[in-house]
Amino acid sequence: MRKPKIRELKEAVKSLVSKPYTTKFPYQEHIPFERFRGKPQFNPEKCVGCGACAIVCPVGAIKLEDRIDENRTTGMRKLTHFSGLCIFCGQCEANCIADKLGIKLSREFDLAYFSHGEDAHSVEHELLICQSCGRIIGARKHLVWAIRKIGHLSFAQGILLNINQEIIEIKSGIEDSKISRPLQRTDIFKLICPQCKREVFLLDENIKP
Numbered sequence: 001m002r003k004p005k006i007r008e009l010k011e012a013v014k015s016l017v018s019k020p021y022t023t024k025f026p027y028q029e030h031i032p033f034e035r036f037r038g039k040p041q042f043n044p045e046k047c048v049g050c051g052a053c054a055i056v057c058p059v060g061a062i063k064l065e066d067r068i069d070e071n072r073t074t075g076m077r078k079l080t081h082f083s084g085l086c087i088f089c090g091q092c093e094a095n096c097i098a099d100k101l102g103i104k105l106s107r108e109f110d111l112a113y114f115s116h117g118e119d120a121h122s123v124e125h126e127l128l129i130c131q132s133c134g135r136i137i138g139a140r141k142h143l144v145w146a147i148r149k150i151g152h153l154s155f156a157q158g159i160l161l162n163i164n165q166e167i168i169e170i171k172s173g174i175e176d177s178k179i180s181r182p183l184q185r186t187d188i189f190k191l192i193c194p195q196c197k198r199e200v201f202l203l204d205e206n207i208k209p
């Protein structure tokens, strides 16, 4: 038999006098260590609905769904996290544009469920829809976030200008503006998507889109 090395002897003596690493969970409450990576939780106050977390998640544990009504005038974005699929890597939190506060890994570890779906939790955000073609422009809260980020530069962009009008409570460009058919130059100040805006510019320059 090989003789034990000094290092192994030291380790054996140490473990005789130190507390065990294992706990008596579920018979006793278990408190995870401070940097434990548990279930990611959305913070509806901080999340802006950009969808970056869903894009970076390596296992597709965050699902992004955009739902628009039949008339294509209103819509909602729903982000759902499924803890049954999550590998707790922390990429969603690390890449969250809302100062890493829109989604955060909690210390919750007891994640046993009886069926798929029970492991889900979600946040919802209002979508802005192009008044001309009905395409999705983005989540309203995300655009407000962009305005706060770039400050006065946002007045140079048509969509952000519309949102700015709402924020500073001047006449809202969104509700009462009617889109001309076909699109005209003045329509670039209304709530239209970048594709329609491009169409207006091309028409204005007499170039067929």
Ligand code: SF4
Binding pocket: 040, 056, 057, 058, 059, 060, 061, 062, 081, 085, 086, 087, 088, 089, 090, 091, 092, 093
């Ligand atoms: S912790 Fe990782 S696996 Fe889980 S939702 Fe976030 S990015 Fe996806």
Ligand code: SF4
Binding pocket: 042, 046, 047, 048, 049, 050, 051, 052, 053, 054, 079, 095, 096, 097, 098, 101, 102, 103
């Ligand atoms: S703000 Fe953060 S949590 Fe919300 S959708 Fe964007 S990346 Fe995800």
